[in-house]
Amino acid sequence: MRVPQYSGLGPTKPGEKPRVVVLGTGWAGCRLMKGLDTDIYDVVCVSPRNHMVFTPLLASTCVGTLEFRSVAEPIGRIQPxxxxxxxxxxxxxxxxGLDPDKHLVQCETVTDGAEPLKPWKFEISYDKLVIALGAKPTTFGIQGVEEHAIFLREVYHAQEIRRKLLLNLMLSDVPGVSEEEKSRLLHCVVVGGGPTGVEFSGELSDFIQRDVRQRYSHVKNYIHVTLIEANEILSSFDDRLRHYATKQLTKSGVRLVRGIVKDVKAQKIILNDGTEVPYGLLVWSTGVGPSPLVNSLPLAKAPGGRVGVDEWLRVPSVQDVYSIGDCSGFVESTGKPTLPALAQVAERQGKYLANLLNKIGKAGGGRANGAKEYKYEDPFVYKHLGSMATLGRYKALVDLRQSKEGKGLALAGFTSWFIWRSAYLTRVLSWRNRFYVAINWATTFVFGRDITRI
Amino acid sequence: MRVPQYSGLGPTKPGEKPRVVVLGTGWAGCRLMKGLDTDIYDVVCVSPRNHMVFTPLLASTCVGTLEFRSVAEPIGRIQPxxxxxxxxxxxxxxxxGLDPDKHLVQCETVTDGAEPLKPWKFEISYDKLVIALGAKPTTFGIQGVEEHAIFLREVYHAQEIRRKLLLNLMLSDVPGVSEEEKSRLLHCVVVGGGPTGVEFSGELSDFIQRDVRQRYSHVKNYIHVTLIEANEILSSFDDRLRHYATKQLTKSGVRLVRGIVKDVKAQKIILNDGTEVPYGLLVWSTGVGPSPLVNSLPLAKAPGGRVGVDEWLRVPSVQDVYSIGDCSGFVESTGKPTLPALAQVAERQGKYLANLLNKIGKAGGGRANGAKEYKYEDPFVYKHLGSMATLGRYKALVDLRQSKEGKGLALAGFTSWFIWRSAYLTRVLSWRNRFYVAINWATTFVFGRDITRI
Known part of the structure; x- marks a missing residue:
């Protein structure tokens, strides 16, 4: 597959800085790149998107509370x-593809189909490789999910949800639609009661109560939100918080349904008990699993099919390969549990690994096979700082316990909504986007949400 | 094609308000709807987009100076x-379709292809009909324009330009691209030297000089802008201003080429003299002509194929049909010249017609065939308030003469750039968008342009 000329980036030479190749631009990869000392290393990033998505705020962009661009941070701003x-x-x-013995990754360009150019392949030699490829949404093998449901992980997903929601709102207003069809078009179904599903349901019902009732007054009585979850919603949260969330969501008009999805058709889903649920918009948010590429990599695996790592986030039995974020997990021999697929975990791992690689580089071990003698000290230890979930309408949950059984602060209501908003504001990476998120929130508060369908 | 039930909106009944049906959501239609007295009339708007595009600022959104949504105004905000x-x-x-004898328009829903629903047809009875369908870009029958060039009239055009520009910037950085291919990918060609073409070229070269050089330093020497025009650029402007524009554009790196395009291929255009110009991005902005629908309407026509109107913007020989904006022109018998296809003209006509319809309505002539006795007084008179065009980098032209031969103020440089920006700020319709445009300009000034490709 090699092109004779310009076959890629060859091994670094003595005069050059050692090269860290980072696969992925999620929380883990971006936090790592931000922390890498670029006086020591050259950084090469490979990803199908040139930005990081600030995922905790993505649900808010679907209904126009926030601008899409306010939650996307270009790589060049994260690591100039x-x-x-x-x-x-x-x-x-x-x-x-990956050849760990030759210290090589194979890549292929993304051309979007729009370009008359065909994608081409090239190779990059690495001194250190960081696999931060993330995960993909799980469908549990249910037919029709990929075709008919929309996930909520990328900006283009949020854009698609928004376009579809506004299209359905407008179509349901046009003469010639039966009552039944109107109800179907305006039935928004969310499958999965984790934080993302709950946040999206909350935002959506807030949008309906605050904006749709005013701006689509002809159809306001037809729009409904249903949240389907096989177990309990927000299962990782404190009991009291869970009850609060259930009460708040119900109060704001979200119908909570306990059920297991069996089949997804173009205009309805079928539950295990045979119930048919017609929908106009279906958002799927039931957790994540390893991507096909991660499955195919010739590396040790952790339980659940993730790339296996040791206490220092190294992939065992190969040199200079590390893995962080949702795509990685501790190998069984470490005796450590698999960490949850959370932004918090990914961010902490990225930060840890950046420091580790900087230390290795300073100690002269930056080159390929140069860290064999390096004495690895403090392993990665994850300390959970608490969980947050918003419920829309100035309500949120904050669970500051270390674990589900632990003790600690658990808040619900306006206070935690305020903490939640402030916490996110300061965690948005650049000042530009912190500023835009604040401005977006302020204008939504004053003018309501934007309903332009562009 | 009638659906037996829900076949649309029937004729208005005595207890109801008379109904004005507006076709189109451009400058003309939106200004009209904003001005209509909704105590007198019900307003029904039919358009494939639910927003108005603030076209003079559209060029700025392609390079990230402004947000897409800052230049789009939803109809519900224009006429609540x-x-x-x-x-x-x-x-x-x-x-x-249109049946002026029965006072009926036929419509078909826009479903985007994404929806499993098929588009359906319905009919609307009108008391008054306003045709404000705008125009479509002219291609002069040149092959390949529709397939390969991007126009600059809708928000999705600006989005497409932006995505392509950023894709080309990133692709040209990937190993495996020849020098020649790199130059092609990064060659941006603009055809048409009117205000839109000049403004876009100016914004683009400003983006290259201020942002690309910093953020895509590997490829900065490969990116170029060429503006192709068959005659002179900005031909409606004062000579002195034209020379100033030519000098400024050349200084900021835009190559001006006098030429006529003969053929457009996927990766190159061919000029009349046989010159081949390879391109990575092609923007087509050579003026507008009537759309196929306008051509097909069973109405009187003005020179150039536009819908013919009299001095009161009425379509002659039918009752209760008016036409405004780029799709309309005075019939020959009025002795008046066709007005240029400018936002300014459309906006003035919309305002005039709203007042006229309000007067007719107040006089009790709002119903279908109800204005036969109405005494039409002041006809529509167009007074040109001057032209403006920006050149990027805090430079613009302002030509305040009434006509090309007239006398009056002609400004170039920073002062007129400032006037230009202020003029646009106050013309953006809603406070929300005025606010966002100001914020966008401020953040571009402070942080540079956003380069996220979402």
């Missing part, structure tokens, strides 16, 4: 060296 | 009655 340093690059490409 | 009054509606549909 990538656009400035002669040896650092961002490649809009997918990783398609 | 449409979302509140029981007899007023917005239908996301295209008009597909």
């Amino acid at each position: 060296a990538i656009s400035r340093e002669p040896g650092s690059y961002f490649f809009l490409s997918n990783c398609v | 009655a449409i979302s509140r009054e029981p007899g007023s509606y917005f239908f996301l549909s295209n008009c597909v």
Whole structure:
């Protein structure tokens, strides 16, 4: 597959900085790139998107509370060296293969289909490789999910949800639609009662109560939100918080349904007990699993099919390969449990690994096979700082316990909504986006949400 | 094609308000709807988009100076009655036919292809009909324009330009691209030297000089802008201003080429003299002509194929049909010249017609065939208030002469850039968007342009 000329980036030479290749631009990869010392390393990032998505705020963009761009941070703003340093690059490409013995990754460009160019392959030699490819949504093998449901993980998902919601609102207003069809078009079904599903349901019912009733007054009585969950919603939260969430969601008009989805058709889903649920918009948010690429990598695996790592986030039995974020998990021999697929975990791992690689680089172990003698000290330890989930309408949950059984602060209501908003504001990476998120919230408060369908 | 039930909106009844049906949501239609007295009329708007595009600022959104949503104004914000009054509606549909004798329009829903629903047809009876369908870009029958070039009239055009520009910037950085291919990918060609073409070229070269050089430093020497025009650029402007524009554009790196395009291929255009110009991005902005629907309407026509109107913007020989904006022109018998296809003209006509219809309504002539006795007084008179065009980098032209031969103020440089920006700020319709445009400009000034490709 090698192109004779320009076959990619060859091994680094003595005069050059060692090269860290980062696969992925999620929480883990971006936090790592932000922390890498670019006086020591050149950074090469490979990803099909040139930005990080601030996932906890993505649900808010679907209904126009926030702008899409306020929750997306371009890589060049996270690590400026990538656009400035002669040896650092961002490649809009997918990783398609890995040869750990030769210290090589194979990549293929992303061309979107729009371009008359065909995608082409190239190779990159790495001194250190960080696999931060994330995970993909699970469908439990249910037919029709991929075709008919929309996930909520990327900005284009949020855009699709928004376009569909506004299209359905407008279509249901046009003469010639039966009452039954109107109800179907305006029935928004969310499958999965984790934080994302609950947050999206909350935002959606808030949008309906605050904005749809005013701006689509002809159809306001037809729009409904149903949240389907096989077990309990927000199962990782405190009992008291869960009851509060259930009460609040019900009060704001979200119908909570206990059920297991069996089949997904174009205009209805079928539950295990045979119930048919017609829908106009279906959002799927039932957790994540390993991507096909992660499955295919010739590396040790952790329980659940994730890339296996040891206490220092190294992939065992190969040199210079690390893995962080949702795609990685501790190998069984560490005796450690698999960490939840949370932004919090990914961010902490990215930060830890950046420090570790900086230390290795300073100790002269930055080159390929150069860290064999390095004495690894403090392993990665995850300390859970608490969970948050918003419920819309100035209500949220904050659970500051270390674990589900532990003791600690558990808050619900306006106070925690305020904490939640402030916490997110300061966690949005750049000042530009902190500013835009604040402005977006303020204008939504004053003018209501934007309903332009562009 | 009639659906037996819900076949649309029938003729208004004595207890109801008379119904004005507006086709189109451009400058003309939106200004009209804003001005209509909704105590007198119910307003029904039919358009394939639920917002107005603030076209003079559209060029700025392609390079991230402004947000897409800052230049789009939803209809419900322009005329709140449409979302509140029981007899007023917005239908996301295209008009597909007109029966002026029966006072009926035929419409078909827009479903985007995404929806499993098939588009359906319905009819609306009108008391007054306003045709404000705008125009479509002219291609002069040149092959390949529709397939390969991007126009700059809708928000989705600006989004497409932005996505392509950022894709090309990133692709040209990936190993495996030849020098020649890199130059092609990063060659942005603009065809048409009117205000839109010049403004876009100016914004683009400003983006290249201020942002690309910093953020895509590997490829900064490959990116170029060429503006192709068959005659002179900005031909409606003062000579002195034209020379100033030419000098400024050249200084900021835009290559001006005098030429006529003969053929457009996927990766190159061919000029009349045989020159081949390879391109990565092609923007087509050579003026507008009537749309196929306008051509097909069973109405009197003005020179150039537009819908013919008299001095009161009425379509002659039918009752209760008016036409405004780019789709309309004076019939020959009025002795008046066709007005240029400018936002300014459309906006003035919309305002005039709203007042006229309000007067007719107050005089009791609002119903179908009810204005036969109405005494039409002041005809529509267009007074040109001057032209403006920005050149990027805090430079603009302002030509305040009444006509090309007239005398008056002609400004170029920073002062007129400032006037230009202020003029646009106060013309953006809602306070929300005025606010956002100001914020966007401020953040672009402070942080540079956003380069997220979402």
